[in-house]
Amino acid sequence: MTTVTRGACLATAVLLWFCVCIEGRPKNPGTSYKVLSPVTQDNLTVFPVVTESTYDTHRFLTLDEGLRSGSVVVTEEGGTPGLVRPRPPRDGSPEIWQELPQHPRRGAEVNRLVLTNNSDRPLILLAGEIVMGGKQDRVVGKDRLIPAKSEPIDLSVFCVEPHRWVETSALFGGAGFVMAQPSVRLKAMADKDQQAVWNEVARSKKFVADAVSAPAAQAIAGSSSYAKTMENREVQERMNAVAVPIERSYDKLMHELRAQNAVGAVVAVNGEIVWADVFASPSLLEKYWPKLVRSYAAEAVSALPGRATWVGAVLSAGDAQHFLDDFEARRESVESEPGVYRNTELVGRDFEAFVLTSLLPGTGFDVHIAKMRQ
Numbered sequence: 007m008t009t010v011t012r013g014a015c016l017a018t019a020v021l022l023w024f025c026v027c028i029e030g031r032p033k034n035p036g037t038s039y040k041v042l043s044p045v046t047q048d049n050l051t052v053f054p055v056v057t058e059s060t061y062d063t064h065r066f067l068t069l070d071e072g073l074r075s076g077s078v079v080v081t082e083e084g085g086t087p088g089l090v091r092p093r094p095p096r097d098g099s100p101e102i103w104q105e106l107p108q109h110p111r112r113g114a115e116v117n118r119l120v121l122t123n124n125s126d127r128p129l130i131l132l133a134g135e136i137v138m139g140g141k142q143d144r145v146v147g148k149d150r151l152i153p154a155k156s157e158p159i160d161l162s163v164f165c166v167e168p169h170r171w172v173e174t175s176a177l178f179g180g181a182g183f184v185m186a187q188p189s190v191r192l193k194a195m196a197d198k199d200q201q202a203v204w205n206e207v208a209r210s211k212k213f214v215a216d217a218v219s220a221p222a223a224q225a226i227a228g229s230s231s232y233a234k235t236m237e238n239r240e241v242q243e244r245m246n247a248v249a250v251p252i253e254r255s256y257d258k259l260m261h262e263l264r265a266q267n268a269v270g271a272v273v274a275v276n277g278e279i280v281w282a283d284v285f286a287s288p289s290l291l292e293k294y295w296p297k298l299v300r301s302y303a304a305e306a307v308s309a310l311p312g313r314a315t316w317v318g319a320v321l322s323a324g325d326a327q328h329f330l331d332d333f334e335a336r337r338e339s340v341e342s343e344p345g346v347y348r349n350t351e352l353v354g355r356d357f358e359a360f361v362l363t364s365l366l367p368g369t370g371f372d373v374h375i376a377k378m379r380q
Contacts, residue, residue: 038057038058038059039055039056039057039269039270039284039330040055040056040057040327041053041054041055041272041323041326041327041330042054042055042056042259042263042266042323043259043323044274044321044323044326045251045252045255045256045259047247047248047249047251047252047255048247048248048306049275049276049277049306049309050248050252050273050274050275050302050303050305050306051273051274051275051277051321052252052256052271052272052273052274052299052302053271053272053273053274053321053323053326054256054259054260054268054270054271055268055269055270055271055272055282055284055330056263056266056267056268056269057267057269058267060267060269060286060287060288061286061287061369061371062287063285063286063287063289063290063373064289065127065128066127066128066129066130066151066290066373067123067125067127067128067129067130068129068130068293068294069129069130069131069132069135069137069146070293070297071293072123072125072129073137075125077123077124077125078121078122078123078124078125078129079121079122079124080119080120080121080137080161081119081120082119082120118160118161118162118163119137119144119160119161119163120158120159120160120161121152121158121159121161122156122157122158122159123152123153123154123155123156124155125154125155126154126155127154128151128152128153128154128346128364128366129151129152129154129156130149130151130290130373130374131146131148131149131150131151131152131161132146132149132185132294132374132376133145133146133147133148133149133191133194133195133360133376134146134185134186134190134191134194134195134301135185135186135297136166136185136186136232136233137163138231138233142165142166142167143165143166143167143231143232143233144163144164144165144166144167145163145164145165145166145186145190145191145194145203145232146161146163146194147162147163147164147194147195147198148162148194148195148341148349148360149349149360149362149373149374149376150343150347150349150362151343151346151347151362151364151366151373152346153346153366164193164194164200164203165200165203165204166186166190166203166207166231166232166233167231167232167233185294185297185298185300185301186232186301187210187301187302187304187305187308188273188280188281188301188302188305188378189206189209189210189280189305189308190203190206190207190210190232191301191376191378192206192358192378193205193206195358195360195376195378196358196378196380207232209308210232210235210304210308211226211232211235213307213308213309214226214235214236214241214244214304214307214308215227215235217241217244217307217308218238218240218241218244219240222238222239222240222241225238226238226241236300236304241304241307244303244307245300245303245304245307246300246303248303248306248307249299249300249302249303252299252302252303253295253296253299256268256271256299267287267288268288268291269284269285269286269287269288269290269291270282270283270284270285270291270375271283271298271302272326272329272330273302273305274321274326275302275305275306275309276306276309277320277321278379279321279325279326279329279379280305280378280379281302281305281376281377281378281379282329282330282375282376282377282378283298283374283375283376284330284374284375284377285373285374285375286364286371286372286373286374290373290374329357329377329379330377332354332357333352333354333359334354334355335352335353335354335359336353336354336355337352337353338350338351338352338353339351342365343365344365345365345366345367346364346365346366347362347363347364347365347366347373348362348363348365349361349362349363350363356379356380357377357378357379357380358377358378358380359375359376359377359378360375360376360377361374361375362374362375
């Protein structure tokens with residue numbers, strides 16, 4: 007009996023190893039990337055990340071694209087209207103639309119929204135993306151993929167607008183160029199704790215308010231919205247003062263290195279590496295870059311004055327490369343929707359990383375890697 011049990015265990019282990027291998031997650035997600043010399047503005051430093059191998063990502067839809075076109079609909083839990091889907095035509099006749107059962111109405115909840123992807127393209131959701139409207143603004147809590155023509159799904163989110171529970175509109179819209187800064191994204195992705203998100207939002211708003219004029223600070227204090235804080239005219243000017251030179255320098259650098267494929271960035275604030283975002287293709291990075299670079303700028307603007315020992319500390323590309331290469335995990339957990347995506351969480355000695363892998367037909371590659379210093 008013992009021999010049979012051990013044999014069965016060995017067979018199971020081999021099968022599990024085989025399943026992981028064929029689904030295509032590399033042992034070390036960082037090994038195929040190269041970090042270039044940085045561009046710096048004030049206390050923000052950005053290291054471009056390039057790679058020799060990229061993937062075809064044209065079929066993927068971003069949240070901004072979906073909300074703008076109306077093909078992606080986000081509503082409060084319990085507020086989903088009657089939904090329709092095209093029924094496949096017969097004998098060449100036009101599409102026939104059919105009503106689907108309504109999503110169960112359980113009433114609005116702080117940490118739940120309902121998303122429907124009516125597009126014929128799979129949707130990418132990135133942790134940190136903000137949707138505005140409903141009873142509160144929310145931030146997406148984790149990276150995931152939503153299949154084309156999907157049924158309504160429960161979307162796990164975190165509130166970034168405490169104190170409001172009054173509906174401003176039934177449907178949610180994107181927050182333009184606003185994406186939650188790395189410190190807020192960290193609380194949502196790694197801590198997965200609403201109070202921690204609220205605390206970080208409050209901290210960020212306080213230090214942003216300290217950096218602007220008294221009238222702007224008063225306007226910030228009078229709003230509970232993190233997104234509206236970041237859209238405040240003076241805050242935008244502060245962020246643009248940091249972000250725009252970074253954008254121009256990054257674009258100039260990549261123009262000079264046409265043979266390189268820019269797919270991401272390693273980010274340092276006050277001389278400390280804090281974050282990295284890496285995508286499967288330059289085109290995906292290009293779509294997210296305006297939001298990302300401003301989220302990095304928001305982190306820089308709201309950084310604690312005098313934090314650490316920053317006095318213009320110089321970081322090398324080697325420092326950033328070391329951060330990006332280290333994926334040695336002490337703990338690993340996987341969340342997966344078979345045939346759609348896998349989200350792997352890797353916890354190391356001083357970092358936490360999330361690897362979103364597409365399992366859709368014809369893919370099997372890492373769509374997005376987010377890595378944060380803990």
